[in-house]
Amino acid sequence: MAHAEGQQHPIGTYLKVWGLLFVLSTFSYLVDYFQIHGYMRWFLIVLFMMLKAGLIVSVFMHLQWERLVLRCVVLVPPLALLVLVAMMAFESDYVLLTRVLSLGS
Amino acid sequence: MAHQQTVEYAASHTADATVQGDGWQGIVEDLSADRKAFRDVPWGKAMMWLFLLSDTFVFGCFLTSYMSVRMSTTVAWPNPSEVFALTIGGAHIPLILIAIMTFILISSSGTMAMAVNFAYRRDRAKTAVLMLATAALGATFVSMQAFEWTKLISEGVRPWTNPFGAAQFGSTFFMITGFHGLHVTAGVIYLSIVALRVSRGVYDRKGNYQIVEIAGLYWHFVDLVWVFIFAFFYLW
Secondary structure, X not given: OHHHHOOOOOHHHHHHHHHHHHHHHHHHHHHHHOOOOOHHHHHHHHHHHHHHHHHHHHHHOOHHHOOHHHHHHHHXXXXXXXXXXXXXXXXXXXXXXXXXXXXXX | OHHHHHHHHHHHHHHHHHHHOOHHHHHHHHHHOOOOOOOOOOHHHHHHHHHHHHHHHHHHHHHHHHHHHHHHOOOOOOOHHHHOOEEEOOEEEOOHHHHHHHHHHHHHHHHHHHHHHHHHOOOHHHHHHHHHHHHHHHHHHHHHHHHHHHHHHHOOOOOOXXXXXXXXXXXXXXXXXXXXXXXXXXXXXXXXXXXXXXXXXXXXXXXXXXXXXXXXXHHHHHHHHXXXXXXXXXXX
8 A cells, every 4th residue: 555655665764775875975985085096996986886876766766666667667778878888989999099090199 | 146256256366466466477467458557656757757767868878978088089088086176274185076066966865855755744844844955955066066167167178178188078077067967957946846835735735745756756866867977977
């Protein structure tokens, strides 16, 4: 019957997620503050980013309590962006190569 | 008699299936049941989700084009850690303004989530106050962004050039943060209007507080986009 009145969850759940988001944001700021570089930096940035995004979407936006059909409609199409990113990464490598070769810089 | 029993059995069986069916079987049932596809989801919420999905692609394209200009430029990319550093009380702190903006936006998401919760408990006063707090935090965020833009413009950053390195830095910066700031501004106006209507008791009379959750979805999305901008543009 939760759906008759919409999404109802204990306030504590939101406060915990709020706190977690603060901690994760602090961690991602510290990655920059301590000047971590290379693959470790990228790994940590993406890790904290995905955790934060997951918490916001699943708890604050209530997606984990929605039916699977809505979850699929929201979460599956953005995967197409990964294809775009992959194609553009190849393209950019090629553009960089041609610039280096023909502009001589 | 037997026929009636069969009908009743079939009816109760379908009712059971509609209540319990989730998972892959649930998707088939939801989409093939000859009625609206999103069970228990009001149309306003379904439409907001579809809008947010399309907005995901807009921001996805911006961030992808940012990736591609940054990967393909032969000039060194400006170090965001230094560009966005501030000197506060003699101390030089890297990226501090952006960190504060991040915390402000996350706090606004927290107050918004609580507002949605109180809306479904029909607590009019608390809902309106929390929504106005969310809008105020959003306005603070936009003001800090205006400060940041002013600082960068006065340092000579333009969409076509900047003194720190690759020229593409300026164009992607103004494009991405500008479009995000526009979303925040629109959200502040949207939330203020809904908060005003909550306090007037419009939704009490309608007996329906769904609009608060729908406005909340938009606001959380704005926060979500900032998570990605913060990671890819400011920290990368």
